[in-house]
Structures are given as C-alpha cells and as structure tokens.
Amino acid sequence: xxxxxxxENPSDDEAxxxxxxxxxxxAVGRLSLYYRELHRLLDAGQMSTNSRDLAAMVNVSAAVVxxxxxxxxxxxxxxxxxxxxxxxxxxxxxxGSGVHWKAVMIGVGYLGNALLRYRGFERLGFSLAAxxxxxxxxxxxxxxxxxxLAMDQLxxxxxxxxxxxxxxxxxxxxxxxxxxxxxxxxxxxILNFAPTTLRVPSSVAVIxxxxxxxxxxxxxxxxxx
Amino acid sequence: xxxxxxxENPSDDEAxxxxxxxxxxxAVGRLSLYYRELHRLLDAGQMSTNSRDLAAMVNVSAAVVxxxxxxxxxxxxxxxxxxxxxxxxxxxxxxGSGVHWKAVMIGVGYLGNALLRYRGFERLGFSLAAxxxxxxxxxxxxxxxxxxLAMDQLxxxxxxxxxxxxxxxxxxxxxxxxxxxxxxxxxxxILNFAPTTLRVPSSVAVIxxxxxxxxxxxxxxxxxx
Numbered sequence: 001x002x003x004x005x006x007x008e009n010p011s012d013d014e015a016x017x018x019x020x021x022x023x024x025x026x027a028v029g030r031l032s033l034y035y036r037e038l039h040r041l042l043d044a045g046q047m048s049t050n051s052r053d054l055a056a057m058v059n060v061s062a063a064v065v066x067x068x069x070x071x072x073x074x075x076x077x078x079x080x081x082x083x084x085x086x087x088x089x090x091x092x093x094x095x096g097s098g099v100h101w102k103a104v105m106i107g108v109g110y111l112g113n114a115l116l117r118y119r120g121f122e123r124l125g126f127s128l129a130a131x132x133x134x135x136x137x138x139x140x141x142x143x144x145x146x147x148x149l150a151m152d153q154l155x156x157x158x159x160x161x162x163x164x165x166x167x168x169x170x171x172x173x174x175x176x177x178x179x180x181x182x183x184x185x186x187x188x189x190i191l192n193f194a195p196t197t198l199r200v201p202s203s204v205a206v207i208x209x210x211x212x213x214x215x216x217x218x219x220x221x222x223x224x225x
Numbered sequence: 226x227x228x229x230x231x232x233e234n235p236s237d238d239e240a241x242x243x244x245x246x247x248x249x250x251x252a253v254g255r256l257s258l259y260y261r262e263l264h265r266l267l268d269a270g271q272m273s274t275n276s277r278d279l280a281a282m283v284n285v286s287a288a289v290v291x292x293x294x295x296x297x298x299x300x301x302x303x304x305x306x307x308x309x310x311x312x313x314x315x316x317x318x319x320x321g322s323g324v325h326w327k328a329v330m331i332g333v334g335y336l337g338n339a340l341l342r343y344r345g346f347e348r349l350g351f352s353l354a355a356x357x358x359x360x361x362x363x364x365x366x367x368x369x370x371x372x373x374l375a376m377d378q379l380x381x382x383x384x385x386x387x388x389x390x391x392x393x394x395x396x397x398x399x400x401x402x403x404x405x406x407x408x409x410x411x412x413x414x415i416l417n418f419a420p421t422t423l424r425v426p427s428s429v430a431v432i433x434x435x436x437x438x439x440x441x442x443x444x445x446x447x448x449x450x
Contacts, residue, residue, distance in 0.1 A: 023445075025442070028442050028445050028446075029438065029442055032435075032438040032441045032442060032445075033422070033435070033438065035441075036420060036435070036437075036438065037422070040421075056424075057422055058422055059422050059431075095441055095444070095445050096441075096444050096445055096448040097441070099444070099448065101440075101444050103440070109339070110335075110338060110339035110342050110343075111336075111339040111340075111343070113335060113339065114334070114335035114336040114338065114339045115336075115436065117335050118335075118336070118436060118437075120420055120436065120437035121436075121437055121440055123437070124437050124440065124441050126437075126440055126444070164444075164447060165440070165443060165444065165447070167440075188447045188450075189443045189444065189446065189447045190443075191439055191440055191443055195261060195345055196265075197258070197262070197282050197283055197284050199281075203450065205443055205446040205447050205450060206284075207439050207442060207443045207446075209434065209436070209439055210257075210258070210261070211340065211343060211345065211346075211434070212261075212343075212345035212346055212348070212349050212351075213254065213257040213258065213261065214416055214432050214434055215326075215328070215346055215349065215351055215390070215392075215416055216257045216260075216320055216321075216322065216349050217250070217253050217254060217257060217432060218390060218414045218415075218416055218430055218432045219320070219321050219324070219326050219351070219389075219390065219414065220248075220253050220257075220320050220321055221253075221414065221430040221432075222389060222390070222413045222414045222430050223321040223324065225413075225428065225430060
C-alpha cells in the first residue's frame with residue numbers, strides 16, 4: 001500500500017522513499033530498536049546522542065549504527081552526534097510510524113489476552129480495533145481497550161473496519177483456515193503466533209513468532225558457545 | 226556448556242560437532258522449523274518426505290532446504306527423499322533437543338502467565354522449573370505445571386535448581402537489575418521479552434522478542450511491498 005503523506009515532513013518522506021527498498025530485514029529490525037531507544041531518551045529529556053551510545057543501547061557496533069543511519073540519509077555531526085528528536089522522527093517516517101495502522105486479533109486465549117493488554121503497540125501507531133474468539137463466554141468482554149467479538153462476525157466487521165494487519169493467536173489447527181478467511185477480507189499483513197506455516201498469497205506479508213523455536217535457538221547458542 | 230553425550234547415536238553427535246560452528250542464525254531458525262514440521266509428519270504417521278514438500282511447509286525454496294540439510298550432513302536420496310524419523314532425530318541432535326534444558330521464568334504478568342501455560346516448550350525438551358514474581362498474591366500459585374515463588378527466593382532457588390535458561394517477562398525498568406542477578410547465579414541464556422536491551426557478559430546468550438518491533442517490521446513490509 002502507499003502510506004498517507006506526512007505533510008509535516010515532505011523531505012523526510014522523499015528521502016525515505018529512495019532508501020526503503022535497500023533495507024534488509026535485519027536493518028529494519030535494528031532501526032526499530034534505535035527508534036525505541038531514541039524515544040526512551042526523549043522521555044528522559046536527552047537532546048542529543050551519538051553512534052557509540054546508540055550502539056551500546058542496541059548491542060551492535062558503532063560502525064553498524066552509522067551505516068544503518070547513513071543508509072536512511074541521517075549522518076551524525078562530528079563532535080555533536082545526532083539530534084534525538086529529529087532522528088527519532090526521521091526513523092519513524094522510514095518505518096511508517098506516522099501511519100495509523102489498524103489491526104485485529106484472532107483468538108483470545110492466554111497469549112491473545114496478554115497481547116491485548118500490551119500497551120507497546122499503541123505507542124508505535126497501531127490500534128487493536130477488534131478481537132475475535134469462538135468461546136461464547138468471552139464475547140463482548142473488553143480486554144485492554146478492545147472488545148472481543150464472535151468469530152461469525154469476522155466477515156461483516158472486517159469489511160467495515162478495513163484493518164491492514166491481523167495478529168493470529170489461534171491454535172495451530174485453526175491457523176490455516178483463519179488465515180484464508182482474513183486474507184479474503186483484505187488483510188495485508190499477519191503477525192502469526194501459531195506454530196505453523198501459513199499458506200497465503202505472496203502479496204500478504206507474514207511475520208512468524210514461534211516462541212518454542214526462539215527458546216530452541218537460544219539453547220543452540222549456549223550449546224555451541 | 227558441553228551437551229551430554231547421546232550414546233544412542235554417537236555418529237550423529239560427531240557429525241553435528243563439525244557443522245555447528247558453520248550454522249548461521251537464520252539457518253538454525255530454519256532447522257528449528259523443519260524439526261517442528263517433521264514432528265507434525267511423524268504424528269500424522271508419514272514415513273518419508275522430500276525437500277520440495279519440506280520447503281512448502283516452511284515457505285522457503287527446495288534449494289534452501291537441501292543446502293541446510295546437507296550442511297548438517299543429511300542428503301536426501303533421489304526419488305526417495307528423506308526418512309522423516311531419522312531426519313527429525315538428526316536435526317534434534319544438532320539443535321540439542323536431546324538435552325534436557327531447565328528454565329526459570331522471571332515475572333508472571335499476563336505474558337508470563339500465557340507462556341507458563343504454553344505446552345510447546347516441553348515438547349522440545351525444556352522444563353520450566355520455577356517462576357518468580359514480586360506480587361504476594363501470586364506466590365505459591367501453580368500455573369501450568371510451574372509454581373510461582375517470591376523474588377527474594379531467587380538466589381537460593383537458582384543455586385539449588387541450576388537452570389541454564391531464563392525467560393525474562395518483567396517490565397523494562399526491572400529487566401537490567403534482574404538480568405544482573407540471574408547472570409550472577411549462572412544463567413547462560415536469556416529469552417528476553419522486556420522491550421529493552423540487556424547488558425550482560427558476552428558469554429551469556431540473549432534472544433530478544435520485542436512484540437511491538439515485530440509488528441513495526443510487518444507494517445514496514447506492507448508499506449514497501
């Protein structure tokens with residue numbers, strides 16, 4: 001999709017258009033972390049920072065920070081570093097954080113419940129517009145700020161809300177069917193917590209978070225260190 | 226740490242010793258997914274598979290599957306493919322899944338609660354031996370199969386249990402202090418859900434799961450597709 005213009009900062013937006021295609025997935029992940037840490041500095045009232053300090057905050061080398069930031073057109077000034085507010089704003093534009101993203105959640109088990117209460121999404125411009133579950137005892141409850149609706153309301157509600165994103169927290173057995181339903185309703189990206197691989201058209205972006213696999217990778221690293 | 230020997234399959238273990246150092250982080254992640262899908266096939270009674278089918282299950286190309294599997298010394302037979310059981314066992318040895326890993330959880334909020342109830346960890350050989358929280362109303366409750374203990378029991382209990390891994394699900398403000406305490410107690414790896422960068426010695430492995438950052442990366446992909 002084409003993001004809405006950000007009229008406050010047309011030059012930033014133009015600059016970011018040129019660099020976006022070049023950013024690797026790990027680079028986008030790091031930009032997201034710089035963004036998080038810059039906002040922490042802003043909250044603490046800090047006005048400037050440098051690549052060495054940012055590097056320490058994100059556990060990478062200062063050279064990687066400088067390369068990442070120069071790849072989006074931000075170059076620190078020698079002896080001065082980066083202005084925290086403008087760097088945060090610039091990375092935000094590149095990452096699309098000025099865009100207001102609408103997400104829905106499918107499946108409100110324990111994990112879904114925890115994610116609905118997590119306030120970190122809102123800060124980045126995501127709103128959880130609705131959640132869906134099959135359990136009648138959950139219907140109409142409000143968790144965090146999101147109302148849980150019945151699964152058979154999925155089609156009419158998504159046609160009305162037109163969310164771009166879905167967070168999938170259903171059991172593995174249901175994930176494939178649910179993914180087909182939401183893709184047919186125009187969902188463009190899925191954050192998938194079900195430990196299964198979704199079959200979706202290549203036009204739909206999927207990021208998988210498999211918690212057991214993360215723990216397995218951690219164990220692998222320890223075993224081989 | 227050195228993993229215990231797996232006397233059932235010494236040749237597998239020898240082979241894996243040689244390849245482990247060469248495996249990239251993404252390759253380890255993919256092996257973990259092949260392992261998950263092979264176990265799904267085993268559960269369904271399927272005896273053999275091939276690189277094309279495995280590729281479809283994990284959303285990568287068949288060439289990537291063949292390269293990953295040959296890098297750990299598994300080569301499929303033309304026209305026959307791979308034996309599901311022995312391939313699963315071999316990947317398991319490489320990933321250390323024969324090893325029984327002991328983990329503890331620090332912080333039992335909504336996310337911690339969801340993770341304690343998640344049965345996917347056990348299947349991969351992880352046991353959640355204890356959980357810790359500061360909230361007196363939670364102490365001594367059993368969630369999933371894990372008892373919640375008071376934070377001031379952390380030192381004696383960890384000295385007794387000697388867990389290798391910790392799952393950190395405390396608020397960001399507490400993450401740094403808690404990480405120092407558990408590292409001092411011999412924790413070798415941390416799965417960190419707090420949206421902050423931990424400062425730990427380089428000998429300690431850390432995998433960060435920042436849920437808001439994952440959603441931000443998903444939005445980035447949609448915006449630039």
